[in-house]
Amino acid sequence: MLHSIYAITAKELRVFLKDLGSLFTLFVMPLAFIVIFSLALSDVYSPPEDHPIAIPISVDRAGELAVQIAATLDSADGFNVVHNDADGVPFTAQFVADAVAAGDYQFAIVFPSGFTDTLTDPARLLGDGAGSVTVEFIVDPAATLQVVAPIQGAVAGVIQQTIGQMMNAAGAEQLFRLLELPDDTLAMARAAVELGPATSWSFPVVIQRVNPPNVERELFPDSYQQNVPGYTVMFMFFIVTVIAASVFKERSSGALRRVRATPVSRIAIVIGKTLPFFAINFLQAVIMFTVARLGFSMDLVNIPALLVVTAGLSLAATGMGSMITNLVRTEAQAGSIGVLLILILAMLGGSMIPRSIMPEAMQTIGLIAPQSWALTAYQDVLVRGFGIASILQETLILIAYAAVFLAVSVFRFRYE
Amino acid sequence: MNANGDSVATVEGLVHRYGDLTAIDELSFSINRGEVFGLLGPNGAGKSTTISILSCILEHTGGRVTVLGADAGPNARSVKARVGLVPQEIALYEELSGLDNLKFFGRLYGLSGTRLGQAIESALETVGLADRAADAVSEYSGGMKRRLNLAAGLLHDPEILILDEPTVGVDPQSRNHIFDNVERLNAAGTTVIYTTHYMEEAERLCDRVAIIDHGRLVALDTPRNLIYSLGGGVIQIGISPDKRASAEAELLSLDRITSAKPGPDGTLDLQTTGAQHALVDVLNALNAHDIPVDSLRILEPNLESVFLRFTGRTLRD
Numbered sequence: 098m099l100h101s102i103y104a105i106t107a108k109e110l111r112v113f114l115k116d117l118g119s120l121f122t123l124f125v126m127p128l129a130f131i132v133i134f135s136l137a138l139s140d141v142y143s144p145p146e147d148h149p150i151a152i153p154i155s156v157d158r159a160g161e162l163a164v165q166i167a168a169t170l171d172s173a174d175g176f177n178v179v180h181n182d183a184d185g186v187p188f189t190a191q192f193v194a195d196a197v198a199a200g201d202y203q204f205a206i207v208f209p210s211g212f213t214d215t216l217t218d219p220a221r222l223l224g225d226g227a228g229s230v231t232v233e234f235i236v237d238p239a240a241t242l243q244v245v246a247p248i249q250g251a252v253a254g255v256i257q258q259t260i261g262q263m264m265n266a267a268g269a270e271q272l273f274r275l276l277e278l279p280d281d282t283l284a285m286a287r288a289a290v291e292l293g294p295a296t297s298w299s300f301p302v303v304i305q306r307v308n309p310p311n312v313e314r315e316l317f318p319d320s321y322q323q324n325v326p327g328y329t330v331m332f333m334f335f336i337v338t339v340i341a342a343s344v345f346k347e348r349s350s351g352a353l354r355r356v357r358a359t360p361v362s363r364i365a366i367v368i369g370k371t372l373p374f375f376a377i378n379f380l381q382a383v384i385m386f387t388v389a390r391l392g393f394s395m396d397l398v399n400i401p402a403l404l405v406v407t408a409g410l411s412l413a414a415t416g417m418g419s420m421i422t423n424l425v426r427t428e429a430q431a432g433s434i435g436v437l438l439i440l441i442l443a444m445l446g447g448s449m450i451p452r453s454i455m456p457e458a459m460q461t462i463g464l465i466a467p468q469s470w471a472l473t474a475y476q477d478v479l480v481r482g483f484g485i486a487s488i489l490q491e492t493l494i495l496i497a498y499a500a501v502f503l504a505v506s507v508f509r510f511r512y513e
Numbered sequence: 514m515n516a517n518g519d520s521v522a523t524v525e526g527l528v529h530r531y532g533d534l535t536a537i538d539e540l541s542f543s544i545n546r547g548e549v550f551g552l553l554g555p556n557g558a559g560k561s562t563t564i565s566i567l568s569c570i571l572e573h574t575g576g577r578v579t580v581l582g583a584d585a586g587p588n589a590r591s592v593k594a595r596v597g598l599v600p601q602e603i604a605l606y607e608e609l610s611g612l613d614n615l616k617f618f619g620r621l622y623g624l625s626g627t628r629l630g631q632a633i634e635s636a637l638e639t640v641g642l643a644d645r646a647a648d649a650v651s652e653y654s655g656g657m658k659r660r661l662n663l664a665a666g667l668l669h670d671p672e673i674l675i676l677d678e679p680t681v682g683v684d685p686q687s688r689n690h691i692f693d694n695v696e697r698l699n700a701a702g703t704t705v706i707y708t709t710h711y712m713e714e715a716e717r718l719c720d721r722v723a724i725i726d727h728g729r730l731v732a733l734d735t736p737r738n739l740i741y742s743l744g745g746g747v748i749q750i751g752i753s754p755d756k757r758a759s760a761e762a763e764l765l766s767l768d769r770i771t772s773a774k775p776g777p778d779g780t781l782d783l784q785t786t787g788a789q790h791a792l793v794d795v796l797n798a799l800n801a802h803d804i805p806v807d808s809l810r811i812l813e814p815n816l817e818s819v820f821l822r823f824t825g826r827t828l829r830d
Contacts, residue, residue: 350603351600354600355598355604357570358596359593359621359622360593360621361590361621
């Protein structure tokens with residue numbers, strides 16, 4: 098009996114060692130996942146000073162107080178403030194708003210013109226302090242609330258602290274001048290003001306969260322608008338397993354070899370085999386959005402634009418499925434390597450965790466993933482409320498990906 | 514036999530290698546229009562590789578192959594349109610009906626509309642599956658699948674029909690059906706290239722047979738001439754080398770032995786006027802001269818024996 102057990106065990110090990118797909122799944126896949134996930138989330142689990150959040154601030158004609166707030170914010174851990182261009186010219190409000198709209202930044206701050214003068218107006222300081230000044234906190238609607246809220250809180254804290262101190266000091270200074278205090282008393286009084294609490298006045302600044310200028314959506318997209326695009330994008334690429342099963346079955350039956358004996362080109366075969374999966378993939382996305390709409394009242398915002406993005410995404414997904422199928426040797430490899438690749442690209446592309454919380458290098462690397470372009474386009478439609486014109490670039494990039502994937506498929510297509 | 518001497522395919526110095534393995538080694542022959550040309554050989558002899566090259570699904574690595582006047586190769590689409598391949602495996606879509614399978618392959622050959630419908634009807638009629646066309650192929654018996662496999666190769670009315678071991682694993686009834694189909698198609702003018710390792714099939718169907726072993730052409734002639742070359746049969750006898758010369762001289766003096774020549778594996782091949790009767794004379798003569806016999810084999814006059822004689826192996830080795 099021991100001999101039999103040995104024989105079976107030895108045989109299983111030999112078979113297993115020949116199965117590269119299984120080896121890959123068991124050893125390489127978890128390692129790749131751990132490494133890439135850790136890299137993508139490294140900013141989340143490291144001190145904020147290691148990965149400061151870049152915030153453009155417009156202090157244009159806002160005065161010294163705004164500049165001081167910007168400097169204080171810049172010196173705070175976790176923020177990297179820019180408020181001048183390379184020539185030292187202050188950013189305008191329009192410039193920083195456009196920068197967020199273009200996706201260059203997730204946040205921007207605009208101090209209104211005359212901000213300092215208004216807050217330090219003696220009449221106001223010595224009066225009842227009524228009225229307030231509005232500072233705009235421009236936020237990309239695609240940024241999740243979990244990310245926005247603490248940053249907005251931190252920004253508000255810095256503004257409140259700086260203005261509080263300034264107001265104490267400035268208001269007291271006006272008072273001291275009226276009282277014509279002697280120098281030694283004045284020095285003691287000033288020192289006392291410096292140490293005093295900053296909240297002795299009602300806070301005169303309102304921080305208002307606003308959308309970038311080209312966004313016409315409500316400020317807080319719902320859970321479905323945030324999650325449906327990400328998971329739709331991720332799961333649409335799983336078409337690779339279905340394509341691989343179909344092609345490998347056709348190969349093993351000899352049917353593809355027989356097809357080769359017919360006067361049909363490889364291009365025709367690859368396109369003919371891709372089109373039905375494109376239709377299935379497209380339908381898959383349509384059903385997901387339909388369920389989200391009918392079952393959960395998700396606002397689809399602009400259905401034609403969604404369909405355009407979905408068409409580009411389906412082409413890229415089926416193209417990638419076809420390419421992977423034609424690059425690997427076995428269906429098992431398509432299942433392991435293909436799924437691993439899809440999960441990694443989904444993560445890099447922002448389907449699992451927002452790209453905005455990844456380190457900048459990972460965000461750049463993420464652009465390799467077609468998923469990132471699809472997700473941006475979906476968010477442009479669903480969260481930012483953009484129309485077809487705004488998602489054409491992403492859609493064309495997805496189509497370009499599909500063209501490359503299909504070209505590789507044709508080149509690598511095997512009948513047996 | 515329907516051959517008219519006009520060549521539809523020529524193979525000159527054909528070589529094909531899979532990496533370091535030479536599957537076809539300097540193979541040369543030509544196939545006449547209208548004949549049934551048999552490729553006979555054991556598994557692994559190179560038959561399937563040869564017909565893969567002839568049907569333009571495999572690019573050969575050396576030599577020259579022309580089919581219907583054009584160089585053969587995977588890009589020879591004009592050739593493919595005029596050649597029908599019936600592969601050894603059941604290359605069909607089991608989930609689809611027989612009709613849907615034929616529609617698919619017919620369309621790949623450029624057929625559509627009425628032409629496609631007529632081609633399917635004719636092919637189904639030929640293989641006797643018209644009444645089961647709507648059924649899924651997965652519900653067919655092995656023999657029915659083989660017949661549908663044949664039908665899919667007939668749709669475009671090919672000038673050359675290549676059949677790769679079409680009777681493997683089929684019941685006698687379906688086998689006879691396939692034989693009848695091949696004979697009927699050949700009578701209608703279709704050139705047939707038929708690979709098999711069943712000698713009786715080659716004997717029944719083929720006008721000429723090329724015997725292939727280890728990728729080389731061992732013999733090429735009509736079945737009758739090949740069998741005739743064995744005369745009344747061959748006795749293949751194993752004798753130690755030191756006694757072989759004296760044994761040969763002694764045996765050639767026997768009436769029923771017409772010739773003797775070295776055979777495979779160091780044997781001596783004795784051509785006889787009748788193997789069974791000559792055997793007694795041979796054994797008596799060797800016994801009388803105290804020459805021990807190491808091995809003995811009688812090759813009756815058939816293609817199996819022809820193959821054995823030339824290669825020292827049986828077709829099913």
